[in-house]
Amino acid sequence: MDRPPPDAALLTRRALLRSGGSLAAGLALAPLFPAWAQSGTSGAGLGTTGLTIAPGHAMVGGRAAHHAVMVNGTIPGPLVRLREGDVARIAVSNRLAEPTSIHWHGLLVPFQMDGVPGVSFPGITPGETFAYEFPLIQSGTYWYHGHSGMQEALGLYGPLIIDPAGPDPIGAEREHVIMLADWSPLHPHEQLRRLKIRAGYFNRRHQDLAGLLAGRDQPLAERLEWARMRMDPTDIADVTGATYAYLINGHDTAANWTGLFRPGERVRLRIINASAMTNFNFRIPGLALSVVAADGNLVQPVETDELQIAIAETYDILVTPTEDKAFGVIAEALDRSGQVRGTLAPRQGMAGDVPALRQRPLLTMRDMGMDMGGMDMGGMDMAGMDMGHGGVIDLSQPANPAMGGHAMAMRDKRAAPQVAFGPAVATIAPAPVDRLADRPTGLEAVDHRVLTYAQLRALARNPDGRAPGRQIDLHLTANMDRYMWSIDGQTMADGAAPIPLREGERVRMNLINDTMMPHPIHLHGHFFELVSGEPGHRARKHTVNVLPGGRVAFDLTADAPGDWAFHCHMLLHMHAGMMRVVTVRRAGDQA
Template sequence: MLTGEEIALSIGEGRFTTGRRSARAVMVNGTLPAPLIRLKECRRVRLAVTNHLREQASIHWHGLLVPTQMDGVPGLSFPGIDPGETFTYEFPLIHSGTFWYHSHSGMQEGLGLYGPLIVDPAGQDPIACDREHVLVLSDWSPMAPEAQLRRLKIMGGYFNRQRQTLSGLLAGKDQSLGERLEWASMRMDPTDISDVTGMTYSFLVNGHGTPENWTGLFVPGERVRLRIINASAMTNFNFRIPGLPLKIVAADGNMVQPVETDELQIAIAETYDIIVEPAQDQAYGLIAEAIDRSGLVRATLAPRLEMVAPIPALRERPLLGMRDMGMDMSAMDMGTGGEIDLSKPANTSMDGHSMSMRDPSVAPGVTMGPGVATLSPMPVDRLAERPTGLESVDHRVLTYADLRSLEPNPDPRVPSRQIDVHLTANMERYMWSIDGETFSDGAQPIPLRLDERVRVNLINDTMMPHPIHLHGHFFELVCGEKGHRPRKHTVNVLPGGKVSFDLTADAEGDWAFHCHMMLHMHAGMMRVVTVRREGDAA
């Protein structure tokens, strides 16, 4: 662990091994994940980062509110750290919570350049516990991210080894033959849940795969705080501890009114603080299962190091449905006998009105082109819905609508305007964008005025969930109790769904706004939000 007001970090190459997989990695101070950094609110920190790679590097302090020039996005907020150079980040710590740090250069994040960052409160911590453990969830592959992207460009489902089979059809577990033919006619695959899967990924807790069995200790009867960080490149995880209820006490570093559940989905780049109270003298499994069920990692919470928790079987992989296509069946004409006529184009509503992406009246501001395959005809707010793959499990599942901010929201103003932001793609060609424009093609920034209050509507026109992250700000999800809406920096937008959040643009500068699936961001699903004073040029 690194602590204090002067910290040195060294970025370099190493070799990482888990199970039978071994390959090149990018490490910080020789470890993967990078060292835990533990800081104190209301103090100032200096972090000297030296780059020993043969390429430019950077570190972004994910979730921390820092001056724009310290945010760590090369070409946007600072020039990057060249080989052999040292850059010193310096900023005040104005809030506490569970955060993390990672590279924003190339695809170094997918090679191991990520680590946990905790800011303890200046005074007494209001979340009382007897013991705590930091859990960094991640995915790691011996195949370089650039190679993964090349394969996905050739075939969008390259890593999907869970497609529907004849045996699944005969057993009645998968779609019927008619449904399969209808989805195939739309060039859509209901098993396309994750782009990169357990076919190549090993899933890790604190750099340990299931064979290495990371173990956190407890004494029966203790109140244990788990700070869980999803630092994956491409994997959303479903997290549970069989036999223990989970009490959620913070999300993305912000305290929430305690809410109990049995399982939660942690999207890429999110953090959750959880309290558990194991009473028995036994080993409990910390289970992080990929949402496509292509693999999982088991770590152990136990009274003694030699104890090992059982490894559960992978659950049946989920299938996407009509709502994931943005077709809200509750608002649609179900046709004859309750069946939707899927022979009609997916981008045509039941009243025959064209919903084509080529009709600018349908989605103003969306740029047409080969990178946009379709619009969701009827996107709906899914914040109160169970997330992908957990729709039918027989226990409690956390939804965003369950979250209530512990403290009143700091800005009670009604937003003065709304901004629609479409998450767009041609999944078959592995092209990802925002409003039909890619970052590399010069997409225009989203301009905001300093201290302006706006409502942002994220509309997911794809059949894949997207964890969307805004740098430099917290926003309030438009769900739950008004005045105590959950404050986050990352939100997972379900397929065919929409998410609204209210934002006070209180940080002047240029801020990255992107999908935190690394390959989606690098393929173009990123924009810049500019915050300027009234009268200043954008």
């Protein structure tokens, strides 16, 4: 293999000073931003196909980190832009002192090119270059990122666009890539250590007396019920704005990333959530958003005012600004502990408005999987029901008349016989419901249109119309107090067996979220169809956000032999155990 020179792409203090004071509020990597991410650009521009991964330094808002990982000397990495029908040949060189990798998120590639060390290839050792090569059999908006350790959270990510072989059916006059991210000077391994000590370490927004008196928070009686269960309705996000800065194309609000337009143009925004731990609520006040693609696949256009984009998802939207003014591009963290504002404007130097953060959301009984078909839960006696993050509801108790005879034994193995019960599983939701038509967390009561999964319909007819031949239930499990995450109570570190599929079979997978947090679940190497609405044009995705206490069903055609990672895309959840392998074997192959 080729060995690159040993020098690392470190940003020196001299180079930092040369970058100018105007950059102090944003990443001190600029003007080393890749061309596509620079402020004031007219569009996405051309891409590159040679990538070098190296250590670096980064600064956001005056807070520095010396543990950054750069691609070609920048964060985010350069745009990789290719064409459907071609063969991609991408050389990735490792100048880190540790192994690395690149996963092509959402691309249908041979499993040996998928880029997951220990699953599909050995990884790229220090000083070596790995040549990825695969045919491009799709088009759309995707991205790439590291799949080694915590490198993704340190800056190893960038956009990936595959242009269609023929005319683009979306037909916009201009386009911009908008890559959302979270960034912290605190190393993700240290974040994980602190969460292991106290699961709510980064939650600085608990309910207080002022919130009670102002009517912003739960009434006292309801608070006492949650306290008896040892649960916290403000536990929305593990890592929050207490340590994170939120970024658009590497820029924070003060740095004001700006994308240009001419009034009246149809502008395509390719939105990618490359965060480690943050789901974003995305909106452009004053502009309607027409959603035209999800996870790279075209959908029948849906007009909305706001959407929640989970970690690892992509959405293509069209906007048509007709006024000669600046519009704020707003990405607000799910828990509303912070946000980032970019700008769409007819000229450089303009800035969109920065709205006030909206009220912090609160979890409900529905988020605990305890929505018993609209029954009045307020009068239910929760006394003695130990449901804390480290505890359980005692399902050995008799059925509760207040719940229509439903027993609430959270560890009743009859409810989930495949779950490996133990210290890693604190709760099993007693009544999970399909939440694909629900507005996502925090947007339930806003007074404008909000996108739901149930609104997404594929533009083209689904390629496989067969009914599933079997079903597989998979529980998303946790002991949140101990910051332990798993699938069916099992982790790969504990020897969890692969999920076996046969090539060509049609399977329905039911994801059941037994935790009080959302989980963006990603399957490598495949698209699946969300079971929502009539068959034929169900949305095809590679990542789906399973709401707390909810369930999601998707139909999958196992058409790609090999071993494929299947995991929560919240990086700390995956790292702590919420990951499995799906193995697709040809007939006659050994399982």
